[in-house]
């Protein structure tokens with residue numbers, strides 16, 4: 001989506017944009033308008049009221065036409081404010097990028113200078129600069145720009161330090177690029193959005209500051225009008241002839257309001273995370289808006305989902321990420337959940353413990369029974385006491401889930417002490433035991449490691465150890481091996497398998513790789529567009545996939561030593577879950593689909609131990625039980 005259409009979605013920002021565009025347009029065409037000369041005095045016509053003849057907004061204490069002065073003044077104020085913003089942004093960003101990129105002594109020298117500037121109160125510094133340079137609009141501009149440079153320098157330096165250590169900058173250095181070129185082509189494009197955002201939020205301030213200096217008589221000099229000096233001159237007639245101060249005052253208000261609204265909108269439109277609500281603080285547990293009856297638990301499953309529906313409500317669109325999913329796991333059992341990226345696996349997993357971010361997520365139907373207790377809509381305190389203690393998660397990227405600044409030992413101790421009141425010593429002993437459980441060599445010394453000192457496989461072992469910290473009954477592993485290489489993946493899988501047998505754990509293993517499912521899982525559920533399309537014992541599904549989607553997923557897995565075979569990617573893309581087709585969601589990509597597939601709901605039906613949601617199965621099915 002383009003930047004403008006994103007901006008337009010925010011109504012206030014759009015209003016700001018329109019108002020600002022009008023004001024700027026007005027300022028641009030001012031010289032062409034048939035206005036009275038703004039500086040010609042006519043004391044005979046002092047203080048004419050607005051709507052007088054020949055003076056639409058009235059006149060000031062010297063009989064000058066206020067409308068004309070307002071438009072010329074706005075033109076000047078805008079020009080000075082924007083110029084100051086651009087100068088401050090360019091110089092501040094340059095200083096910040098150089099300090100952040102080179103680091104070390106250069107950084108120290110520059111930033112201490114910046115700190116010195118920042119040590120003075122803002123407006124005092126501006127006054128001091130104008131006092132030294134002498135009053136005048138140009139000097140006011142210089143002063144306003146100068147006092148804002150530290151703000152930009154600090155912000156941009158912070159961003160640059162982060163970018164200067166990124167891999168793509170290292171790659172550019174290895175490719176033999178010079179510093180100047182790296183700064184221009186690698187660093188700059190990454191800081192420009194930040195510069196634009198900082199500018200859009202400070203332009204309003206700078207216009208106000210320039211107006212402030214002019215108000216004090218240090219900016220524009222008579223007879224030249226800018227908004228600040230107009231206010232200053234009207235001060236003495238504030239009570240007797242309020243219109244002389246209201247006119248420039250309202251204009252300042254309009255401009256600054258419009259710029260600030262626009263600035264907020266620009267920031268949101270440039271930052272996709274803000275838009276999706278990721279940086280708004282989610283609630284402690286997913287919102288529940290459940291209509292319809294609550295299903296009963298079934299069988300001897302420890303964890304049992306029935307008809308679970310989770311949606312994301314973003315503006316007026318509804319994403320049905322999980323559309324009625326049912327599955328269960330017994331103690332000691334491993335259930336695989338497989339499907340392409342975006343099929344709703346993670347959202348299903350997170351819904352179990354109410355971990356889907358709300359807003360925009362909400363659970364709109366179904367039930368999640370843990371040992372017979374419905375967790376959907378359970379009080380937050382109850383969920384919290386179960387999270388990690390009874391149902392634990394392992395995520396894909398352990399580097400992102402481990403805190404970079406704490407030693408892994410301390411993080412394990414913390415995980416243990418969330419749920420158990422034990423002494424530090426006991427917790428430490430337990431942490432050591434956990435690291436040994438997950439087969440980390442030299443466990444004692446590893447406790448003292450920071451996450452970045454470990455390899456990917458080691459880190460994921462720590463992730464598993466944390467999940468095991470409170471002896472949970474169920475572990476939900478969301479693509480835990482996707483970021484690892486094949487040998488490490490095999491080690492992690494066999495580790496999980498052993499742990500499951502030793503501790504009788506129920507494991508829900510999410511993956512997009514049928515090879516992994518074959519190694520580890522007793523049963524597998526295939527998800528497509530938020531629903532299960534086929535479920536059954538792993539071997540049965542692997543040997544004879546019944547759903548065309550399952551067959552094609554399996555056909556994507558290469559096998560060693562099977563000779564030459566073409567690997568077929570599945571053509572097309574999964575459907576967007578805010579706009580699902582009626583009938584089978586896979587029909588548009590399926591080579592067997594007929595009209596019947598595109599009409600009406602297709603049920604998930606049991607055929608022996610297998611369940612299937614398809615009208616034209618790929619294989620002979622057992623009779624329904």
Ligand code: ADP
Pocket residue numbers: 276312314319321339340341342343344345346347348360577
């Ligand atoms: P995966 O199967 O790859 O784990 P997910 O469960 O993460 O897929 O996502 C399922 C669907 O949910 C995606 O197609 C996406 O459209 C939708 N979704 C996930 N998070 C959000 C969100 N914050 N806002 C809107 N839609 C979302």
Ligand code: MG
Pocket residue numbers: 342345346347478
């Ligand atoms: Mg996922």
